[in-house]
Amino acid sequence: MQGRHTRFPAILAVASMVLFLTQGAVTVAQDAGDAAPLDEAIVPFALPESGPFNPEDIPIENQQAIADWFRSAHADAAAEAFRHWDADEAISPACATCHSGEGFRDWHGLDGSEAGIVEGPIDTGGVVDCGTCHNAGLAEVETVTFPSGLEHPVTGVEAACMTCHQGRTAGVDVEEAIAGMEVDSPSPELRFINPHYATAAATWLGGYGGAGYHYDGADYSGRFFHARPVSTCNSCHEPHTLEVAFEPCLTCHQEDSPEAIRIARQSYDGSGDTRAGISSDIRANAALLLQLIEDYAALVAGRPIVYDGTRYPYFFVDANGDDRADEGPDGLVAYDGWTPRLLRAAYNWKLVTSDPGNYAHNPPYVLELLHDSISDLAGPVGTEVGSLGILR
Numbered sequence: 020m021q022g023r024h025t026r027f028p029a030i031l032a033v034a035s036m037v038l039f040l041t042q043g044a045v046t047v048a049q050d051a052g053d054a055a056p057l058d059e060a061i062v063p064f065a066l067p068e069s070g071p072f073n074p075e076d077i078p079i080e081n082q083q084a085i086a087d088w089f090r091s092a093h094a095d096a097a098a099e100a101f102r103h104w105d106a107d108e109a110i111s112p113a114c115a116t117c118h119s120g121e122g123f124r125d126w127h128g129l130d131g132s133e134a135g136i137v138e139g140p141i142d143t144g145g146v147v148d149c150g151t152c153h154n155a156g157l158a159e160v161e162t163v164t165f166p167s168g169l170e171h172p173v174t175g176v177e178a179a180c181m182t183c184h185q186g187r188t189a190g191v192d193v194e195e196a197i198a199g200m201e202v203d204s205p206s207p208e209l210r211f212i213n214p215h216y217a218t219a220a221a222t223w224l225g226g227y228g229g230a231g232y233h234y235d236g237a238d239y240s241g242r243f244f245h246a247r248p249v250s251t252c253n254s255c256h257e258p259h260t261l262e263v264a265f266e267p268c269l270t271c272h273q274e275d276s277p278e279a280i281r282i283a284r285q286s287y288d289g290s291g292d293t294r295a296g297i298s299s300d301i302r303a304n305a306a307l308l309l310q311l312i313e314d315y316a317a318l319v320a321g322r323p324i325v326y327d328g329t330r331y332p333y334f335f336v337d338a339n340g341d342d343r344a345d346e347g348p349d350g351l352v353a354y355d356g357w358t359p360r361l362l363r364a365a366y367n368w369k370l371v372t373s374d375p376g377n378y379a380h381n382p383p384y385v386l387e388l389l390h391d392s393i394s395d396l397a398g399p400v401g402t403e404v405g406s407l408g409i410l411r
């Protein structure tokens with residue numbers, strides 16, 4: 020395993036491996052290390068522990084995995100998710116767990132360090148490398164703690180996906196921020212709470228995971244168990260390309276794309292259309308919620324809002340009504356009219372829309388969050404919820 024502060028040359032190593040492989044100059048030889056039986060089956064850790072990398076040392080059975088991974092988002096060393104810390108020259112401990120394989124190993128103590136903490140800044144330049152998932156130590160990780168405090172039991176590589184795709188906040192963070200405040204009064208103490216990105220595991224665990232803001236008195240669907248063969252991340256996502264293979268879905272569904280899949284017999288978005296995929300109900304209700312967020316900000320909070328998905332913190336003041344963030348002396352004006360009611364709805368909206376696979380990860384839960392947030396805002400802006408035709 021790489022030392023904590025040595026730069027992990029995944030990209031270089033893999034680039035040269037791919038080169039060697041395409042030249043066909045490879046013979047089979049693999050040091051499978053001291054992996055547990057579970058990992059032996061998956062041929063752990065393709066990269067030799069240190070260079071120089073001799074073609075003879077590179078096992079041919081890894082060729083497809085390397086090529087697939089190399090083209091995936093996990094290996095995209097140029098992505099913002101891996102370059103964000105370049106200027107700092109180190110990834111801060113709070114971020115490193117999910118933004119580098121080295122940080123991930125440090126967090127789980129797979130590098131021999133204490134588990135549950137990243138001890139120091141981690142070198143930039145890492146990606147989600149082979150040793151993130153192909154790691155004998157992962158078999159000993161029995162629970163993954165979610166931002167809500169939930170300790171969810173995991174087995175094997177699932178521990179990896181659940182660690183990094185859980186988001187960074189929970190509904191309780193919103194609850195704490197707004198506790199004791201007047202529900203419709205703007206408070207200068209409130210800031211937008213961002214659930215973070217690619218929050219698939221949080222969606223998947225639903226109400227049990229506690230990622231969303233849960234309205235008083237409402238019940239929320241738990242984990243989306245789906246159907247037996249498709250009940251883990253890797254039963255749908257090929258773990259190297261990360262793509263969802265659609266063919267296996269056709270055993271049970273007849274539609275022609277994941278987005279078109281529908282089981283529900285009722286229309287959730289008031290359109291009456293029960294033929295379009297469930298993704299279209301989710302998209303429509305999310306659009307309706309964003310509209311209500313804008314109406315409420317202007318009418319009730321008295322401070323018009325606009326959403327700009329390309330710029331942190333995403334919600335800005337739009338006092339001049341041109342649908343763009345207002346510019347102030349210090350740059351764009353982050354939204355400052357948050358009321359408790361507005362913040363909890365905007366938080367749920369962002370959580371749902373931060374997961375592009377929400378319709379497959381947990382459609383009941385995201386529909387409930389959208390429905391309850393819509394209902395909460397509708398009254399104050401003078402809209403009769405019943406007239407919207409939405410269902411929970």
Ligand code: HEC
Nearest residue numbers: 099100103113114116117182183184185186187215216217
């Ligand atoms: C629990 C895991 C986790 C932690 C902790 C975490 N992130 Fe992330 N972050 C992710 C994932 C997963 C993505 C990938 C989203 C995507 O692009 O698909 C991401 C994406 C990003 C992006 C790219 C967003 C974009 O628009 O492409 C930035 C910037 C970022 N994170 C910053 C941070 C910072 C700063 C910290 C520490 C303060 C941090 N992250 C901590 C999981 C995490």
Ligand code: HEC
Nearest residue numbers: 061062065080081084085088147148149151152176253258
């Ligand atoms: C995000 C996690 C993850 C990363 C990163 C990853 N793998 Fe895998 N890999 C898996 C999982 C999960 C399986 C088991 C697939 C199965 O059982 O169907 C697997 C299987 C394999 C296999 C067995 C053959 C196959 O494709 O099913 C090989 C070989 C392999 N990985 C090599 C690699 C190499 C080399 C890298 C780095 C270039 C890598 N993996 C990166 C998760 C990962």
Ligand code: HEC
Nearest residue numbers: 092093095098100116117123147179180183252256258261
């Ligand atoms: C060490 C943290 C980490 C682990 C472990 C991890 N991911 Fe990721 N994942 C990320 C980051 C960061 C990104 C965004 C990378 C980027 O923007 O290029 C991402 C992106 C993705 C994407 C989006 C692909 C795309 O085309 O945008 C999928 C799907 C995904 N991961 C699934 C998984 C699955 C399934 C597992 C478990 C087998 C897993 N991830 C394990 C951090 C991780």
Ligand code: HEC
Nearest residue numbers: 180184217219220223249250251252255263277375376379
């Ligand atoms: C029932 C199948 C299924 C399961 C189970 C599943 N996903 Fe997905 N996932 C999808 C579909 C469908 C999409 C949307 C299409 C796409 O992006 O490829 C998606 C999208 C994603 C994305 C966003 C990709 C992007 O384009 O930005 C991430 C990240 C992700 N899934 C991770 C996970 C993780 C982590 C798990 C396990 C907690 C998981 N998925 C479980 C089907 C599934």
Ligand code: HEC
Nearest residue numbers: 245246249255267268271277280281282283297378379382
């Ligand atoms: C073994 C059968 C089976 C397979 C294979 C399967 N599904 Fe499903 N799917 C179901 C069942 C059953 C439900 C309803 C589950 C529920 O509501 O609890 C469902 C529900 C869904 C829903 C929600 C539909 C709605 O109206 O709420 C989506 C989206 C979905 N599946 C996507 C996928 C994708 C994408 C794949 C392939 C990666 C897939 N499914 C593979 C059986 C299957």
